Amino acid sequence: MPEQNNQHFHAPLNQPRALRIGVAGPVGTGKSSILATLCRELAGELSMAVVTNDIYTDEDARFLRSAGVLPTERIRAVETGACPHTAIRDDVSANLDAVEDLEEAYGPLDLVLVESGGDNLTATFSPALADAQIFAIDVAGGGDVARKGGPGITGADLLVINKTDLAPHVEVDVERMVADASSVRDGLPVLALSKHDTDSVARLADWVRSVLARHRAGSHVPSDPGPMAPHSHPHP
Numbered sequence: 001m002p003e004q005n006n007q008h009f010h011a012p013l014n015q016p017r018a019l020r021i022g023v024a025g026p027v028g029t030g031k032s033s034i035l036a037t038l039c040r041e042l043a044g045e046l047s048m049a050v051v052t053n054d055i056y057t058d059e060d061a062r063f064l065r066s067a068g069v070l071p072t073e074r075i076r077a078v079e080t081g082a083c084p085h086t087a088i089r090d091d092v093s094a095n096l097d098a099v100e101d102l103e104e105a106y107g108p109l110d111l112v113l114v115e116s117g118g119d120n121l122t123a124t125f126s127p128a129l130a131d132a133q134i135f136a137i138d139v140a141g142g143g144d145v146a147r148k149g150g151p152g153i154t155g156a157d158l159l160v161i162n163k164t165d166l167a168p169h170v171e172v173d174v175e176r177m178v179a180d181a182s183s184v185r186d187g188l189p190v191l192a193l194s195k196h197d198t199d200s201v202a203r204l205a206d207w208v209r210s211v212l213a214r215h216r217a218g219s220h221v222p223s224d225p226g227p228m229a230p231h232s233h234p235h236p
């Protein structure tokens with residue numbers, strides 16, 4: 001793990017703040033695992049921090065701290081109370097405070113990952129909180145989930161179809177699921193991912209690098225699929 005900077009930091013005017021990527025999706029689809037994977041892949045080259053949202057606990061933050069993927073003080077938990085949507089979409093102040101505290105304490109940061117509380121298919125981040133959004137569904141939820149639509153599936157900057165290693169056990173055709181998802185996403189990228197498949201993990205990290213490059217170039221929205229053309233990702 002790289003040496004971490006504990007000094008207080010004020011970003012110079014010409015330096016962009018950290019890229020903020022939100023990760024949302026239904027309960028148990030692998031959001032925390034995606035954060036852990038990205039920290040493992042990218043913390044050697046980027047200065048990173050994480051904010052988790054749980055309804056009543058700080059369980060996701062504790063999972064990430066115990067995974068040892070980042071220094072524990074770079075992982076902050078927001079307890080959202082009853083409605084996880086509110087904290088990431090409507091009143092994002094608690095999350096923004098957490099992000100800004102982390103930038104103040106450990107900046108300059110390149111990347112802050114914000115995990116939403118597990119919810120349903122309608123969770124989306126306010127653009128005031130996240131510059132780009134990953135939405136995670138998984139094969140264990142059934143092959144037809146990708147066809148159900150909803151703002152996460154149709155509009156997230158990257159749709160992850162997770163746990164593809166489980167597909168044979170739950171009788172899901174991943175290629176079909178990717179095609180279904182791609183057809184409702186109007187060219188936005190879809191990634192078939194398994195934390196056990198190093199090629200898919202590398203593609204996930206490459207997507208984040210490409211979004212970061214656009215962020216640094218001053219382009220806010222990841223408007224093109226970058227290296228993740230919808231039909232170009234093999235899966236295990």
Ligand SMILES: Nc1nc2c(ncn2[C@@H]2O[C@H](COP(=O)(O)OP(=O)(O)OP(=O)(O)O)[C@@H](O)[C@H]2O)c(=O)[nH]1
Pocket residue numbers: 025026027028029030031032033034060117118119162163164165166193194195196
């Ligand atoms: N087989 C397999 N299991 C996975 C994969 N990714 C995550 N899991 C497992 O799925 C379960 C849920 O993963 P989490 O990362 O906790 O999911 P989450 O979306 O953060 O869960 P909530 O925060 O409770 O909504 C855990 O047992 C993970 O080990 C994967 O790629 N393959």
